Amino acid sequence: MYQYTEFDKSFVRSRAAQFRDQVERWQSGKLSENDFRPLRLQNGWYVQRHAPMLRVAVPYGELSSSQLRVLARIAREYDEPEAEVYRLACEAQRKLGTLRLPTHYAHFTTRTNVQFNWIPLSKAADVMDLLASVDMHGIQTSGNCIRNISCDERAGVAPDEIADPRPFAEIMRQWTTLHPEFAFLPRKFKIAITGAAEDRAATEWHDVGLRLIRNEAGELGFRVTVGGGMGRTPMIGAVLREFLPWQQIMNYIEAVVRVYNRYGRRDNKYKARIKILVKAEGQRYVDDVNEEFRQIVEFDGGPHTIAQAELDRVSASFVPPALHKRTPANVGGVRPDLHAQAEIHPRFGKWLERNVALHKDPQMRVVTLSFKRLLQAPGDASADQLDTVAELAARYSAGEARVTHTQNVVLPWVHVDDLFPLWQAASDADLASANVHLLTDMIACPGGDFCALANARSIPVAQAIAERYQDLDELDDIGEIDLHISGCINSCGHHHSGHIGILGVDKDGQEWYQVTLGGADGENSSGVAQPGKVIGPSFSAHEIPDVVEAILSTYRDVRSADGTRETFIQTVRRVGLEPFKLAANGARCKTEVSL
Structure with a gap:
C-alpha cells in the first residue's frame, strides 16, 4: 500500500483543522449556510433525505487494518442521529414499509468509497480528525472535479495482469x-484504471478509462477511452488512443480535461458530462x-x-508485503488438502469455488468476503463487521483489504494454508456467503431510504429478491449473473451495466421500476461493456420479484443444452429480448390476478 509521506500527513491534518474552523464559524453564525455548503461538500459532507452523509475517499479501494478500525469506530460512536431526527425519519419510512433505518453502519459504494448516513454536522470536525489520524479524508469526493480514481480490486496480484495500475x-x-x-469542471469527472486482460474496473463506463497494454515492441502504454458514463444517457467510452506511452498519460489527460473545460455544457447539468460533448462533437473533439x-x-x-524515477519511487510502496514463507513443516509436516477439507465441509468447497481467486504467486489466493446477506443492504457494513474485517486482514492478508465496485471486500494476500481457518473465521462473522457473481451478490444504491435524489427505494427490492433466492444449489444452477438496482436515473447502483438492471422511477408520486436486460460492465463472460435495454413498461415493487423469477425461468428453459454452461448474458445475446419480455409481462398479469 502507498505510504503517506510527512508532507501527505501534514496536508491531510491541516485540511482537517481548516474544516474544524469552518464548522465552528458556521455554528457560531459567522459563516452562512450558503457559504458553508461548498466548503463542506469539498470535504465530502452532503445533506441527504434525513441527515448529513459523509463520503470518505478510498483511493483505488485500498484499506489498511488500522484504517478499517477507525472506520469501525466512526460507525460505532458517530453514526447515530439526534433522537428527534431519527424519530421523524423512521416515521416517514414506516409509511413506505421500512420499519427501521439502520445506524452504526458504513456503506461501501460502487466507486469503492465509504459513506456514513447519520453523522450530525456538529460532530463532523471530530470525525475528520479521526480520519486524518490514519491518512484518510473526504477531499474531492464531491463537486465538479476529478473524483476518487478507481482500480481493479486485484491490482498487483492478478495472474492476468500486464502491469500494476496502482x-x-x-x-x-x-x-x-x-x-x-x-476544480471547477462542467460536471464531476471519474477515472478508472486496469492493468489486467479482464476489465474488472469497468473502465469503459468512465469519463476516462485507462487500460495498460503492451505494443508489438513490448513497450508499456495505455489504451485511452473517453466519454463513458451512466445516468440519463448511458454511453460506452470512445477510444481516443489505442496506445499512448505511459510517460505521457497525465499530459494526455490534461488535454482531455482542457478541451472539456473549454467546450463542456455549463447551462444544463444533465448535458454537462463529458460523454455529451464527445458524442456531440465526434471526431472534432478527438482532433x-x-x-x-x-x-x-x-x-x-x-x-x-x-x-522513470518518479514511477519507481511510487512503485516502491506497492511491492508485495513481507509475507512469512510457508513450508509443509509449518503445518505439522503435511500441507492441508483443500480438496479433502472441501469433501468434509461442502460449504467450504462452495466458498473455494466462488469466493477464492488465483493469485500471481501460486502460494497465495485472493479472497472475497461477501457482505450480501438477508436483512442487510448490499454494501452495508456494521461497526462489528468492520472490526472483524480489520482483524481478518491483519491475521491473514498482511494487514490489507480492498473495497470492490461490487460492494464487497477483498483480502489480496491470503496464503493457501490459511484458506480453511479464514473461512471458519469469516463464517463465524457471517461474511462467507459463497455467492460471488451469483444472483444474490447484487449491487444496490441506498435509494429512497436515504437519498434525496432517489425516485424509489432500492433496498426493499433487493431484500425481496434475495429472500426468494436463498438456495445455493439453485443459485449455482442459475450461474453467473449481475443484478444491479438504482433508486434513480443517476445510476449509483449501475443498473445500466447489469445483466438484469432495475431502475426506480416516479409515476404519479408512486414508486415504480423499469427493468433492463443485456447490460454488461465488461467483466467475466460478458466480454464487452454495453447498456441494457428496457423491456416493457414499469412494474410495481411487489411485481419485481415475480418478474425476476419469470426472466430467470425463461433463461433456464432456453439456455444452450450443449454442455457449455451458457451464462445468462450469453443466452440473452443469443436469443434476444423478446422471450424475456413476454415472460416479464406474463408475470405482471399473474401478480395482478393473485392480488
Whole structure:
C-alpha cells in the first residue's frame, strides 16, 4: 500500500483543522449556510433525505487494518442521529414499509468509497480528525472535479495482469488533488484504471478509462477511452488512443480535461458530462484533444511527463508485503488438502469455488468476503463487521483489504494454508456467503431510504429478491449473473451495466421500476461493456420479484443444452429480448390476478 509521506500527513491534518474552523464559524453564525455548503461538500459532507452523509475517499479501494478500525469506530460512536431526527425519519419510512433505518453502519459504494448516513454536522470536525489520524479524508469526493480514481480490486496480484495500475493511480491522485484547472469542471469527472486482460474496473463506463497494454515492441502504454458514463444517457467510452506511452498519460489527460473545460455544457447539468460533448462533437473533439496534447508536449515541454524515477519511487510502496514463507513443516509436516477439507465441509468447497481467486504467486489466493446477506443492504457494513474485517486482514492478508465496485471486500494476500481457518473465521462473522457473481451478490444504491435524489427505494427490492433466492444449489444452477438496482436515473447502483438492471422511477408520486436486460460492465463472460435495454413498461415493487423469477425461468428453459454452461448474458445475446419480455409481462398479469 502507498505510504503517506510527512508532507501527505501534514496536508491531510491541516485540511482537517481548516474544516474544524469552518464548522465552528458556521455554528457560531459567522459563516452562512450558503457559504458553508461548498466548503463542506469539498470535504465530502452532503445533506441527504434525513441527515448529513459523509463520503470518505478510498483511493483505488485500498484499506489498511488500522484504517478499517477507525472506520469501525466512526460507525460505532458517530453514526447515530439526534433522537428527534431519527424519530421523524423512521416515521416517514414506516409509511413506505421500512420499519427501521439502520445506524452504526458504513456503506461501501460502487466507486469503492465509504459513506456514513447519520453523522450530525456538529460532530463532523471530530470525525475528520479521526480520519486524518490514519491518512484518510473526504477531499474531492464531491463537486465538479476529478473524483476518487478507481482500480481493479486485484491490482498487483492478478495472474492476468500486464502491469500494476496502482502506482499510476497514486501519481494521478497526487497530481489532481486541488489542481486549480480541475476544480471547477462542467460536471464531476471519474477515472478508472486496469492493468489486467479482464476489465474488472469497468473502465469503459468512465469519463476516462485507462487500460495498460503492451505494443508489438513490448513497450508499456495505455489504451485511452473517453466519454463513458451512466445516468440519463448511458454511453460506452470512445477510444481516443489505442496506445499512448505511459510517460505521457497525465499530459494526455490534461488535454482531455482542457478541451472539456473549454467546450463542456455549463447551462444544463444533465448535458454537462463529458460523454455529451464527445458524442456531440465526434471526431472534432478527438482532433481538438490531440492538438491540445501536441501543444502541451511541444510548446509547454510536457510538464506532467512521468519520469522513470518518479514511477519507481511510487512503485516502491506497492511491492508485495513481507509475507512469512510457508513450508509443509509449518503445518505439522503435511500441507492441508483443500480438496479433502472441501469433501468434509461442502460449504467450504462452495466458498473455494466462488469466493477464492488465483493469485500471481501460486502460494497465495485472493479472497472475497461477501457482505450480501438477508436483512442487510448490499454494501452495508456494521461497526462489528468492520472490526472483524480489520482483524481478518491483519491475521491473514498482511494487514490489507480492498473495497470492490461490487460492494464487497477483498483480502489480496491470503496464503493457501490459511484458506480453511479464514473461512471458519469469516463464517463465524457471517461474511462467507459463497455467492460471488451469483444472483444474490447484487449491487444496490441506498435509494429512497436515504437519498434525496432517489425516485424509489432500492433496498426493499433487493431484500425481496434475495429472500426468494436463498438456495445455493439453485443459485449455482442459475450461474453467473449481475443484478444491479438504482433508486434513480443517476445510476449509483449501475443498473445500466447489469445483466438484469432495475431502475426506480416516479409515476404519479408512486414508486415504480423499469427493468433492463443485456447490460454488461465488461467483466467475466460478458466480454464487452454495453447498456441494457428496457423491456416493457414499469412494474410495481411487489411485481419485481415475480418478474425476476419469470426472466430467470425463461433463461433456464432456453439456455444452450450443449454442455457449455451458457451464462445468462450469453443466452440473452443469443436469443434476444423478446422471450424475456413476454415472460416479464406474463408475470405482471399473474401478480395482478393473485392480488
